[in-house]
Amino acid sequence: MSDGHHEDMTTDEPPPVASIDDPHMREAVGNPRRVENAIALNMVLGIAGVAVFGAAYVQNWKPWALGVSLGLGLFFLGFGLSAWGKYLMPQGPFSEARHALHSAKAEREAISAALVERTGVVIRRRKMLGGLLGTGLGIFGIVAVFPLLRSLGPLPGLTLTKTNWRRGSLLVDADGRAIHRDTLDPGGIVTVFPAGYESDIQSQAVDQTVLVRAQTTDLVTENGRGNWAPEGYVAYSKLCTHAGCPVGLYERQLRLLVCPCHQSMFRIDDGAVPEFGPAPRPLPQLPLYIDSLGFLRAQAPYDQPVGPGYWERTTT
Numbered sequence: 001m002s003d004g005h006h007e008d009m010t011t012d013e014p015p016p017v018a019s020i021d022d023p024h025m026r027e028a029v030g031n032p033r034r035v036e037n038a039i040a041l042n043m044v045l046g047i048a049g050v051a052v053f054g055a056a057y058v059q060n061w062k063p064w065a066l067g068v069s070l071g072l073g074l075f076f077l078g079f080g081l082s083a084w085g086k087y088l089m090p091q092g093p094f095s096e097a098r099h100a101l102h103s104a105k106a107e108r109e110a111i112s113a114a115l116v117e118r119t120g121v122v123i124r125r126r127k128m129l130g131g132l133l134g135t136g137l138g139i140f141g142i143v144a145v146f147p148l149l150r151s152l153g154p155l156p157g158l159t160l161t162k163t164n165w166r167r168g169s170l171l172v173d174a175d176g177r178a179i180h181r182d183t184l185d186p187g188g189i190v191t192v193f194p195a196g197y198e199s200d201i202q203s204q205a206v207d208q209t210v211l212v213r214a215q216t217t218d219l220v221t222e223n224g225r226g227n228w229a230p231e232g233y234v235a236y237s238k239l240c241t242h243a244g245c246p247v248g249l250y251e252r253q254l255r256l257l258v259c260p261c262h263q264s265m266f267r268i269d270d271g272a273v274p275e276f277g278p279a280p281r282p283l284p285q286l287p288l289y290i291d292s293l294g295f296l297r298a299q300a301p302y303d304q305p306v307g308p309g310y311w312e313r314t315t316t
């Protein structure tokens with residue numbers, strides 16, 4: 001037991017047993033006998049009230065009689081009970097001593113040291129694991145770039161702006177046969193490549209050129225192209241300027257090259273200006289000449305990039 005002051009109540013000693021002579025165990029009043037009698041009187045009155053309530057209930061008295069009798073009975077019983085607790089019970093204050101709950105100082109220091117040591121180990125390991133994880137992710141990121149780049153296909157190099165057509169390039173078909181002035185009749189069409197590149201898939205993609213024999217006489221498709229189409233042989237890039245599909249269809253009556261993808265139409269007589277469809281610009285024309293042996297050759301490379309003209313969207 002303590003004397004009521006707030007002091008450290010923990011102790012390593014077993015809690016003391018309360019003595020009957022402890023001042024805190026005494027009643028709060030000087031004459032407990034008299035208080036006991038008063039409380040007894042309240043109890044009796046309470047009992048009487050509850051008894052009257054029982055009788056009134058059996059006799060089916062008025063509701064107010066039930067209420068008053070029950071109320072008085074509970075009041076006196078409650079008052080007596082409260083007075084009993086207040087005046088006749090030991091007054092305290094009471095505080096219960098308890099055992100010390102903490103560990104001994106040596107144990108606490110040992111655990112602290114162990115925690116510090118383990119924490120240090122954990123952090124060191126985490127640094128190592130974090131480093132390994134970062135390294136792994138970094139290498140994975142680098143490795144992942146290779147298939148990503150590879151899936152984009154070979155680098156375009158200069159093919160976006162240049163083809164393998166050169167001054168004097170011999171026109172050959174897909175089988176490598178040179179195109180002679182007698183190869184096509186008017187209305188005839190063939191896909192040609194610069195000799196030496198007809199089997200190269202990469203080159204085929206950009207070099208493919210559609211050769212049409214429109215007539216037997218020279219054809220002037222535009223001002224300044226007076227000798228580009230000798231004996232009616234006219235050559236245009238086969239790459240559609242819309243999305244790069246091969247413009248492989250020829251409508252002989254209307255003299256139109258037609259792209260099968262979105263039906264862009266190019267008239268061969270006037271520089272392959274699009275007459276219909278989404279193609280934004282004409283097909284580039286390859287200037288031709290017929291050599292001394294009667295074979296068709298390129299006067300010069302294309303004078304502009306072939307295919308979809310991202311660099312020249314507004315040109316019509």
Ligand code: FES
Pocket residue numbers: 240241242243244245259260261262263264277278279
């Ligand atoms: S690719 Fe030729 S019209 Fe679209």
